[in-house]
Amino acid sequence: MEAELFPRQRARIAPGAVHVPDWLDPDGQRELLAACREWARPPAGLRTVRTPGGGTMTARQVCLGWHWYPYAYARTVVDGDGAPVKPFPGWLGDLGRRAVTDALGVEAATGATADTADTADTAAGAGPGPAYDIALINFYDGDARMGMHRDADERSDAPVVSLSLGDTCVFRFGNPGTRARPWTDVELRSGDLFVFGGPSRLAHHGVPRVHPGTAPPWLGLRGRVNVTLRVSGFPAAG
Template sequence: MEDVEAELFPRQRAQIAPGAAHVPDWLDPDAQRELLAACREWARPPAGLRTVRTPGGGTMTARQVCLGWHWYPYAYARTVVDGDGTPVKPFPSWLGDLGRRAVADALGPEAAAGAAYDIALINFYDGDARMGMHRDGDERSDAPVVSLSLGDTCVFRFGNTETRARPYTDVELRGGDLFVFGGPSRLAYHGVPRVHPGTAPPALGLTGRLNITLRVSGF
């Protein structure tokens, strides 16, 4: 009964840390379907969805495709240097517009001023995928990072700028949710310790979770 009662009330936006905000249900169902259709096209080869291998020989459990600049541990390139070697797919201008609108809504218009988004990292999580605590520190810009969620619900762990350990806050991110972090939280450690399989909206037609992360390279 408690869960039913909780769902009677809309989830509220929240400031998780200075410069870090969670905005539930930011993407409506139509916008989610449109973004999912775009992700499916981007995931096709060449320069499509790949398994990321770390310098130590391990692999990330979330698979990834990049737009604009290709990220590999721990640098950027214009080609898929750790995959099929083809040029990275272009970053569409409408995605940059979406990123600036997200920042303005979450943190205020001043935080979005001059942010020329030119990188998208799209991670696909199946039910067993995880993402360890890390910082988004390979860019030369301190513009806020925009994170959009589609599909399955996950636990998003948002920490501090000094260590992968506590203090951190666990946030439930559902499909359609927005999370933005910039300012004093721009280099905070964060990760995904758990995905809840089968929690995606049935009408979306997605099994698993997609996370679309937008960044400004500063290159």
């Protein structure tokens, strides 16, 4: 989608929730996709997620650092092959902290919430920020979607970082109180960043639609990959 009449602009969708178009350049997208393909290999690879009620998520998933399953975390793929979860790489945590800084305007190490980040200046000489230690990587084909839900299984209130690769999707960003309206539909394209924290940290959100065939041809991907980074707040493994 090049040569648009009006270039896409970053947008504050809700207090503490910011969409940054084209945050990852083509090289960054290729590098992240190559890593995702390696992480998706077994053991502890891409799997189908089944809910306690017997349902099946249409987006397939692989986890790093901590393994998420509905609705808890473990160090092994307890709902799959039982293998130890793949490690969370330090460079991915660095990417997450940079994303928060770029989207919200303050480094997470300042202790400012995403709400105050709308007005606060970046603190000079701030430390490294919270340790991002979870990645949930979801693969969507053209028929996949994600129902409205909250990322509420962590003990940390650090902002959630979401990176999109491949096909464009409709990302529905709602409110903390209910899965129903009000919500805002945001078009997320390959390379886009979405960060939400502060008063929006527990907002309901989902993906009602993916647009097949919209990935940039140079990426070499059919479908959509979403990389979501979180801070667990769990004690370090002893």
